[in-house]
Amino acid sequence: xxxxxxxxxxxxxxxxxxxxxxxxxxxxxxxxxxxxxxxxxxxxxxxxxxxxxxxxxxxxxxxxxxxxxxxxxxxxxxxxxxxxxxxxxxxxxxxxxxxxxxxxxxxxxxxxxxxxxxxxxxxxxxxxxxxxxxxxxxxxxxxxxxxxxxxxxxxxxxxxxxxxxxxxxxxxxxxxxxxxxxxxxxxxxxxxxxxxxxxxxxxxxxxxxxxxxxxxxxxxxxxxxxxxxxxxxxxxxxxxxxxxxxxxxxxxxxxxxxxxxxxxxxxxxxxxxxxxxxxxxxx
Amino acid sequence: xxxxxxxxxxxxxxxxxxxxxxxxxxxxxxxxxxxxxxxxxxxxxxxxxxxxxxxxxxxxxxxxxxxxxxxxxxxxxxxxxxxxxxxxxxxxxxxxxxxxxxxxxxxxxxxxxxxxxxxxxxxxxxxxxxxxxxxxxxxxxxxxxxxxxxxxxxxxxxxxxxxxxxxxxxxxxxxxxxxxxxxxxxxxxxxxxxxxxxxxxxxxxxxxxxxxxxxxxxxxxxxxxxxxxxxxxxxxxxxxxxxxxxxxxxxxxxxxxxxxxxxx
Numbered sequence: 126x127x128x129x130x131x132x133x134x135x136x137x138x139x140x141x142x143x144x145x146x147x148x149x150x151x152x153x154x155x156x157x158x159x160x161x162x163x164x165x166x167x168x169x170x171x172x173x174x175x176x177x178x179x180x181x182x183x184x185x186x187x188x189x190x191x192x193x194x195x196x197x198x199x200x201x202x203x204x205x206x207x208x209x210x211x212x213x214x215x216x217x218x219x220x221x222x223x224x225x226x227x228x229x230x231x232x233x234x235x236x237x238x239x240x241x242x243x244x245x246x247x248x249x250x251x252x253x254x255x256x257x258x259x260x261x262x263x264x265x266x267x268x269x270x271x272x273x274x275x276x277x278x279x280x281x282x283x284x285x286x287x288x289x290x291x292x293x294x295x296x297x298x299x300x301x302x303x304x305x306x307x308x309x310x311x312x313x314x315x316x317x318x319x320x321x322x323x324x325x326x327x328x329x330x331x332x333x334x335x336x337x338x339x340x341x342x343x344x345x346x347x348x349x350x351x352x353x354x355x356x357x358x359x360x361x362x363x364x365x366x367x368x369x370x371x372x373x374x375x376x377x378x379x380x381x382x383x384x385x386x387x388x389x390x391x392x393x394x395x396x397x398x399x400x401x402x403x404x405x406x407x408x
Numbered sequence: 409x410x411x412x413x414x415x416x417x418x419x420x421x422x423x424x425x426x427x428x429x430x431x432x433x434x435x436x437x438x439x440x441x442x443x444x445x446x447x448x449x450x451x452x453x454x455x456x457x458x459x460x461x462x463x464x465x466x467x468x469x470x471x472x473x474x475x476x477x478x479x480x481x482x483x484x485x486x487x488x489x490x491x492x493x494x495x496x497x498x499x500x501x502x503x504x505x506x507x508x509x510x511x512x513x514x515x516x517x518x519x520x521x522x523x524x525x526x527x528x529x530x531x532x533x534x535x536x537x538x539x540x541x542x543x544x545x546x547x548x549x550x551x552x553x554x555x556x557x558x559x560x561x562x563x564x565x566x567x568x569x570x571x572x573x574x575x576x577x578x579x580x581x582x583x584x585x586x587x588x589x590x591x592x593x594x595x596x597x598x599x600x601x602x603x604x605x606x607x608x609x610x611x612x613x614x615x616x617x618x619x620x621x622x623x624x625x626x627x628x629x630x631x632x633x634x635x636x637x638x639x640x641x642x643x644x645x646x647x648x649x650x651x652x653x654x655x656x657x658x659x660x661x662x663x664x665x666x667x668x669x670x671x672x
Contacts, residue, residue, distance in 0.1 A: 142497065146530025153527020157513070157520075164515040240511045243475045244528035245500035251528075398479040 142246065150246050151254040158258035161228075162265075172220060172266045176213035177273060184209050196338055198370035210279050211366035212335025214290075215358060217270060218263045218298050223326055225259035226305030230312050242396070249393045252306060256389070259305070260298030267294055286369045293368035297361040300381050303388035304357075310395030333359040357384040426489040428453045428580040428612025429474065434483035436469060443469040444635045447483070451612040451628065453579060456603055458623050458643070459616040460659065461632035467616040468508065470632070471584045474614075475505050488579050501529060504573030504611075508584040510565055514558040518549065518568055521557055522575055529576040539575050547571040547601070563594030570602065580612045581605070587619065595622075620656045629655070631662050638662050 162168065184206040195202060232238040241251055271287065274280070281287060308321055332352050334342075339359070343350040353359050360380040367374040429451040436444040444466045451457040461467050473480045476492050476499075484491055490498040512521050519540060526536035544550040547567050557565065566586055573581060583602065587595040599622055606613050615622070623629055625644030630637055639646055639662045643655050650658040 142530050149527050149530050149532035149536075153524055153532065156527070157516070157524045160516060160520065161513070237511050237513060239475070239477060239505075239507050239509075240525065241528065242477055243500055243503070243505050245497040246528065246530070247497070398476050 147246070147250065150244070150250070151257065154241075154251070154254040155258040155261055158255070158262060162262045168224065169266065169269075172217055172224075173269055173273070175220065176217055176270055179209065179213055179216070180206055180274065180277065180279075196340070198367045198372045198374075206277065207279055208338070209336055210274060211369060212330075212333070212362045214267050214270065214294070214365055215297060215301075215335060215362045216330055217266050218294070218301050218361075219326060219329060219358065221259060221263035221266060222298070222301030222303075222305035223308070223321055224305075225255070225262075225302055226309035226312070226321070229255070229306065229309035233309075248396055248398070252393060252396060253389070256299060256302045256306060259302045260295060263298045263302075264291075264294055281369050281371070283371070286371055289371045290365060290368040293364045296378070296381050296385065297365060300357065300361060300385035300388065303385050303392055306392035307388050307395060310392060329356060329358040332356050333362055335359075335362050357381065360384075425452070427451060427486075428455070428488060429457075429614060430484075430486040430489075431470070431474070432484045432486075434470065434473060434480050434485065436473060436481050442635055444473075447632070447635070447637050449630050449637060449640050451580065451614050453488075453612045454606060454610045455628050456606045456613045456615065456624075456626075457628035457630060459614060459630050459632055460618070460620065460623060461616075462618055462663075464634075465618075465632045466635040467618075467632055468584060469635075471582060471616060474582060475503065476500060501576065502579045504576070504578035504581045506566070506569045506573050506581070506583040506586050508586070508588060510569070512557040512560075512565055512568060512572075515556065517554050517556055518544070518560070519553045521568065522572055525572045525575055531576060539577075543571045543575045546574075561594070562590050563597060566590065566594070566598055567601070570598070574605070578611065580614070583613070583615050585617055586615070587617070587622065620659055623655045625655075631659060633663055633666055636666075638666055 188205045199208075229238065232241070241255070242248065244251055268287075281290070304325075308325065312321065330336075332349065333356050334353060335358070339350060339353055342353055357380060360374075360377040363374050364377040364381050367377065427450040431450070432448050434444050434447040435442070447466075447470060449457075459467055459470070472478060474485050474487075474492065476496055479493055484493070485499075486492065487499040488502050490502065492499045513524070516524065522540035522543065523532075523536050526532065526539060531539060541550070541553075544553055547570065549564065549567055549571060552560065552564065552568075557568065560568065570581075570583075570586070573583075581602070586602075587598055590598065602613055602615065603624075605611060617623075623643050625642075625647070627643045629639070629641060629643040629646055631639040641649070643658075646662075647653075647655055647658045650661045652658040652661055
């Protein structure tokens with residue numbers, strides 16, 4: 126139930142918030158993120174161009190060099206373009222998650238973040254709403270990429286794959302977005318974001334199964350294989366790869382879920398007023 | 409849901425003298441540096457209180473604690489009797505805030521900015537739009553509703569930020585150096601507007617500033633220096649007590665008379 130108090134000025138100050146108010150708040154945050162996304166067309170274009178460059182140039186060039194044997198979930202030999210597509214999808218979501226954290230740092234420096242954090246809604250809820258908004262934007266990017274990839278003859282075995290991959294995309298988006306939120310609390314200034322590119326995005330992407338199957342990595346470097354296994358991005362890629370083929374990789378699911386929870390808990394702690402790590406640093 | 413259909417809670421309807429803002433024994437440090445030391449004062453409803461201090465006095469730190477951007481290490485803060493730390497939802501829903509930095513989303517229109525703010529308070533749909541319309545009308549900015557925030561002047565942006573802070577009908581309005589960066593006319597206009605609000609809407613206002621000419625004789629004045637409250641009184645009374653010609657003179661005498669250890 127919602128209740129409110131009327132002040133002498135006729136003010137409808139609420140004392141408790143019901144589900145309806147929470148839904149309005151979340152919808153408002155998602156709506157604002159969507160509007161910002163629509164206003165930043167270059168962000169949408171660059172989000173698409175990046176994986177398409179990998180697909181059309183890198184994958185085409187390496188098609189003859191990098192052979193992929195039959196490994197689950199594939200039941201036949203697949204083209205290299207087909208193999209790296211789940212990795213490129215996860216890359217879209219990785220960049221989007223980091224872009225969200227960039228916008229959080231920007232908002233914090235510009236002051237917009239404060240308007241969000243002085244909302245009477247619980248802070249965990251505000252951060253979760255922000256996370257959901259970012260994930261929704263990443264889904265738009267991924268499906269736009271899949272539409273283009275379809276014309277490159279990269280598609281799931283049946284059209285159902287487009288649907289079965291959706292829950293995996295949501296989970297991966299939430300996990301990578303949580304990581305972005307956590308990072309945004311640790312970054313002091315916008316300029317430091319270049320470090321995120323060097324120390325987070327590139328290592329996560331390259332030390333994973335996005336570009337090459339892990340058995341190949343193991344053959345060439347056993348320690349790198351273990352690094353890839355410890356990398357949550359590897360499991361995000363595998364979750365998407367299996368879901369695209371209407372299969373569930375339980376281990377990948379468990380790791381993505383666990384990492385998402387840990388990252389989100391860390392972000393909520395970092396944005397807790399009692400700890401106030403990020404805001405205190407921002408002055 | 410309409411406003412009329414909402415359940416009323418009598419606690420805030422009483423004429424009991426619960427101050428709009430009550431700050432008690434607040435101390436806060438950033439590692440070794442003490443930013444605030446035993447700060448206490450009240451802002452009654454219907455009062456225009458000025459928190460006056462030089463740069464670095466601790467005004468923004470206090471502001472951040474009141475808005476719960478981070479938690480106070482010692483002491484308590486209550487908005488209309490609701491403790492900010494223990495009852496944050498109740499306290500923050502009665503608080504309107506204008507930050508020193510511009511916080512409008514420049515890519516959104518004025519109306520979109522207001523609707524976003526409404527949603528952060530759980531107000532949506534027709535109710536949110538009606539409140540936004542009403543607030544814009546009260547701030548005489550209705551004709552700019554569909555302009556992008558980016559095209560507004562500094563003074564207009566401030567007006568919209570004040571409108572936004574008032575949208576959910578708070579009982580306490582906090583403004584952190586709201587006239588910084590504005591020209592003389594815009595400063596005067598904003599100040600006059602907020603003073604009118606106090607009279608018309610019976611809300612408490614805490615206006616932080618380092619500009620002495622923004623203080624009037626009838627204002628509640630709190631002088632903050634190096635994290636400590638050096639004086640709190642009606643501005644005119646403080647001037648008389650200090651034997652000064654004006655608020656500026658009184659401010660200087662209070663600062664000069666401050667214990668020397670504060671300057672360490």
